[in-house]
Each structure stands twice: as C-alpha cells, then as structure tokens.
Amino acid sequence: MRRRMINSTLAVVLVVISVFGLSLVLVETRTIENSAQESVDSEAVRLISVVENRLVAGEPVAAKALRRQIGAHRYARIEVRGQAPIELGAKPSGKAIRSVQTGANGEKVTVEESHSSVGQEIGRTLLVILAVALLAVLAAVVLAIRQAGRLTAPLTDLAETAERLGSGDPRPRHRRYGVPELDRVADVLDSSAERIARMLTAERRLAADASHQLRTPLTALSMRLEEIIATDETETVKEEAAIALGQVERLTDVVQRLLTNSRDPKTGSAVAFDLDEVVKQQIEEWRPAYRGEGRAVSRSGAPGLRAVGTPGAVAQVLATLIENSLMHGDGNVNLHTRVTGNQVVVEVTDQGAGVPPDLGSRVFERTVSGRNSTGLGLAVARDLAEADGGRLELLQQRPPVFALFLGREVEEG
Template sequence: MRRRLILSILAVVLVVVAVFGISLVIVESRTIENSTKENVRSEAVRLVSTVESRLVAGERVTEESIGVTTSKDRYVRYIRVELPGRRPIEVGDKPSGEVVESRQTGAHGERITVQASRSAVRAEVGRTLLIILAVALLAVIAAAVLAVRQAHRVAAPLTDLAETAERLGSGDPRPRHRRYGVPELDRVADVLDGSADRIGRMLTAERRLAADASHQLRTPLTALSMRLEEIIAMAEGDEPEDRAVVKEEATIALAQVERLTDVVQRLLTNSRDPRTGSAVGFDLDEVVKQQIEEWKPAYRSAGRAIVRSGKTGLRAVGTPGAVAQVLATLIENSLMHGAGTVALRTRVTGNQVVVEVTDEGPGVDEALGSRVFERTVSGHNSTGLGLAVARDLAEADGGRLELLQQLPPVFALFLSREAADLDASGTG
C-alpha cells in the first residue's frame, strides 16, 4: 500500500510539473524572443534620434558622442551607423547565422542597423529551461519526501489497526485506545475499541456463567445425591413403609431435579440479560419448608438441627426457584462454615417480607463485613462465588440480600410483598 500511495502522489506531481513546466518554457521562450526584438528596435530608434539631434546641432557624430555600445544590452551584438558621405560607424562583431535585426532611417538620410544573434536568444532560453528543470526536480524530490511521510502516516495506522483486529480474533479483547489524527482511521479505531469492549464483556459473562453454574449446581447436586443415597438405603427393605419412604424420597429427588433444571435455565437467562426476571407471586412458606426438608438429612448427619420460626402465611413476589437457590446457598454456608442450630425466621417489614438465616457459629470476619458478597472474597478458603451469585439472583427479581449482623451471623433476604397479601393484612 505504501508503494502504491507513493507512486500515486509522484505521478500526480510529475503530471502537474510537466504541464506547468512545458507551459512555462513556452511562455518564457516567447517572452525572451519578444524582449530581444523590442530591445533591438528600441536601440535603433534611440540611435536615430540621437544622430538627428547631433546633425541638427552641427555636431560631429562619433561613437562616443552618440553613446553607441553593445555592452548595455545582453542581446545586442552589432550596431552600424551610416551617414551620407561619411564612413560608417560599426560597433561590435557582426553575428553569423540567424539574427534579429532592426533598421531605422532618419530624416537626413542616416541609416541605423542594430542586430542581435539568435544563438544568444537560444542560450538565454536554454538557461531559463535549466532553471525550470532544476525547480521541477526540487519539486519532485520534495513531493517524494512528502509522499513517503504521508504514506507512512496512513499505512502505519492501518498496520496497527490490522494488528488490533488480529488480537481481537486471537482472543485478546483489550482495547488499545490509540488515535491517529485522521478522522476516518480514528473512526475505525473507535469501532474496534467498541468491539473489544463488547467482546470483553461477552467473555467475562461466559466465564462468569461457567463459574456460577459450577458453583450453583453443586448445592442441588449435593442434596440430590443425599436423597438418592437414602432411596437406595430404603430400597433395600421389603416393608411397605419402606416402599412408601422410597416413593417419598424419589418424589423429593424429582423435585430437586426440576429445581436444578430451573437453576440452569436461570443462569443461562442471566448470562444473556441479568435484568431479565420471571417474578411472580408465590407462597413463601412452601419454599422455606421445601428447603428445610431438603437439608434436614445433611444436618442430621452432621449432628445439627435446622428449624424455622416467625410469621407464616406470607406471599412474596419473585422467582420461586431463585429464592430457593438463595436460601440453599445460605443454608449450605451455615452447614459448611457455621455451627449449632440453623434457624430460618420469616417476618414482615413495611411492604417487604424478610427471611433471616442465622446460626451459632463464629460469624463473619470483621475484616470482611459486607465484602462477603463480592466475587472471589471468602473468609474460609472457598470459591467466594456463592453469596455473590445469591445476591445477583435476589436482585434480578427486585429483592436484595444483606448481612444484618456479623456475630452471630444473620443474613436476610428481602422480597417484595404480594399486593393481595398486603390487602389481606391491612397495613401489614
């Protein structure tokens, strides 16, 4: 591209120089020739006038008296003054070859001849032509230098933009924020930087989805594996009550599979648009009860208990599967990092319903505080994703997840209260 740009600029300059150079040579040649003819004629007229004035005054006409010289004009080479009855006065060498000549005759019979050699005129034209060629050569050299600089100015940014596009294609979405002072190239750079930002956000969303999915699927899969273990243990008995328990456990396991499917769908939806929600009015008691029943075997195995208290018959606005996942994350954290009995308490505050989860463990480190909801922040060498994802799920449906107290730890899930529930309870 640089070569093409340089050759294009040089071609334009050469055409312009050729057109104007030839025109200038023609004009200058004609100007020099016309000037030579005018000078020769003027000199002849001047000499006639001078000779006549001398003759009228009765003075002697000599070379010195009439001021005849060929050194005054660079073109005039030969002057001849002829007077009646006298010897002609000649100044200069009579040129050979073609000449430019002017002859003037006076009132007293004097004849003046002035000649200039055409070779001198051609020499002058040649010198002018050399000057024009030198100027043209300087113009071409200057144009070549400018063409190289301009080609570099245009080609270097294009090479840089190509490298940026190649980096984007290789998976490096960092914008370079380089501008080149050329509006068109800067526009391309803006588009590439915008594309880099969008690709970076997409890659971040994909990585976040993978991390969220791996973390969020672990909790229901753990609960599901425990249910299946109980089903296997119950299936070994032949008593009718054992078969009833197996059926019940299988039903719970199936519900957990359905919730797991809902979690996957929810994560995929949030990865495309985190603001997309499917909030509906639902019975909060059912979700709380389902979570307690689901986690009882795990707590029983750990020699701990999980209980609930507070107001019942509450209806909230949200996505039941997302609310269940948030509570499951809080319950699992209490199981993994807490101690003693885990309590779920439901209450009402204003137009919101609150589910609090607390345990008797050491609580949240004072150095962390509310930072426990930040991604990769953990006080127990875990992934640091659980609470962050739980808060995102809560906020997707217009709720919020907060740490009300660090010791003992109290996490609270705030959800909007259903309008029908508000009407039934008056002011709530």
C-alpha cells in the same frame, strides 16, 4: 501503503511541475527572444537617427565617428548615397537577429546580433527553472514522507487495535490522531471493544453463576439418589424418587432462570407462594447431608406465611445459605421465619464461628471468600433475591445470621 501514498503524491507534484514548468519555459523563451529583438530594433532606430543628424548638420558619416554608437557583440551596416557602405563590428555567422531601418534621405541602417547570445540567456533561465523545480520536488518528497507517516502510523495502530480485539483483548485504547476520519474509526473500535468486554464479562459471569447454581441442586439430587441406592424398602424408594423428581423440576427451573438472567439480570417472575412449603422442602433435601455430618437442620418461627417472589429463586437462595452453613459453619442450623412490616423474613443461622471480622458486608462481593471457596455463592444469592424485589443481608457476624427479606402477600378484603 506508505510507499503508494508517497509515489502518488510525487506523481501529482511531478505532473504539476511538468505542466507549469513547460509553460514557464515557453513564456520565458518568447519573452527573451522578443526582448532581444526589441533591443536590436531600438539600436537600429538610434543609429539611423544619428546618421540623419550628421547628414543634416553637414558632418561626415564615418566609421570612426559612429563606432561608439554600436553595442558590443553587434554588427551594423550603414549605407549612405554617394559613399561606400560602412560596417561596424563583426558580422555574426549562423542565425542572427536583424533590424533594418531606412532614413528620409534614402540612408539605410542594418543592425544584427548573433542568436547564440539569446540561446545563452534562455539556457540560464532554464537552469533557474530547473533548480526551482528540483527544490519543489525535494520539498514534495519531504512533505509526502511526513504526510504518509502521519496517515499510515494511525492506520497501523488501528490495525493493531483490531487484531487485539480479534485475539480476545477487548480493552479500549482511547487513542486519537487528529484526523476526523481516523478518529471516527477509533471511536467505533473503542465502542466495539467496550461492547465485547461487556459481552465477555456477561458470558463469564453466566458460566460462573451456572456452575455454582447448578452445583447445589445437583449435590442435593446426588444425595437423594444415594439414599435410594442405600435402601431396599419399596415405599422408601418411591418416596425418595418422588422427592428426586421434585429436585429435577427445581433444577430445570434454575436452568431456565439462568437463561433469563443472562438476557436481563433484573428480570423477575414474582408470584405469591407458600413460604412454609419452600422452607420445608429445603430442610427435607438437606437433612440427609446434615445427618451424615452428625448435625441437624430445623425450622422455627411464625408458620403459614405467604411471600411474594419466585419460589425457585427463593429455594436457591435458602439452599446456598444452608450449604454455606454445612461447609463453613458448625453445629445445628435453624431456619427462622418472622414478619416485619410488610415483609416476611427467613433467617438462617448456625452455631459456628461466623463471618470473619475483616469481611463483614463484603462477603456478598464476587470473588470475596474467607474459606478458600469460589466467592460466588452469596453474590449470586443476593442477585436472585434482588431480581424479585427482595434483599439478602448479613444481620449478625457471630454467630452468623443471614436474613432473606421478601415482600408479603397483601390480603384483600
């Protein structure tokens, strides 16, 4: 493209120089020829005037007296009645510029100049025009190279930016080039890069959230199936299978919620529900796992509370807190329910060492973990709580007390 821009610029310049150069040559040639003719005419008029004045004064018309009246490189022939013609200078050979003047008494003066002198003058003028044209071409070459570099370098840079976007590097470059059209393209590429970066971040976040949120119910479902395999009692198998089916339904709810959050993370589907039922269901699901570790999970506090939220999301938040206590805590785990103002609270606590002092509230940040885990669980749980207008907080670091705050159902009447 750089070469094409230089060639096109030079082509335009050469066309312009050719048109104006030829016009200038024609005009200058005509001007020089006219000027030479006028000079010869003027000399002929002056010479005939001198001859007439000498005749009137009775002076002789001789070559010696008139020799200084003719210019160098010119020829003059003077014809006077009653005497032989007088010739001054050398008669030019070939093409000549001629002027003939006749006096009142019949005298005649002819002045000639070789056309070669005019040709030499025209040649010198052509050399000057050609030199100016060459300088113009050189200047055009320099300007074309600079202009091509000024335009092709940004285009090359923009092509590299587009290639980076295509290769999965969505970082905007924020470069501008002082050319409105190119700056507009750069703006569009930067905007596209930012959109792609947001989309990639959302996709990565969805993948991470999905892997984490699905792991907890799948783990619980796996433990329930192990219970079924381990027993030979039909009633126990039926009971465990019914619980497993409930877990599958909740797993389906988790998947649906993940898809909904991928479109709008702040979208909730809050309804009034029985909090005791969700707490009981979570305790039943995690009891076998705690029993296997020689630990226990229990509940306490005010019964019969009705909260406002999404039951599946609340169950997922509680499952995350219970699983964290199983993995990182120690001793028995307790789920305590209480009422504060127009909110109901579920507190999850264990008897372990709690949250390290250097983490504190940062424990809810993504990728922040003090126990070599992914650092996603509490961050995802907080997002789930906030989607329905609730909140998840760390009330106490040692022993750890995590509290899920939910809206309380207002009784009409």
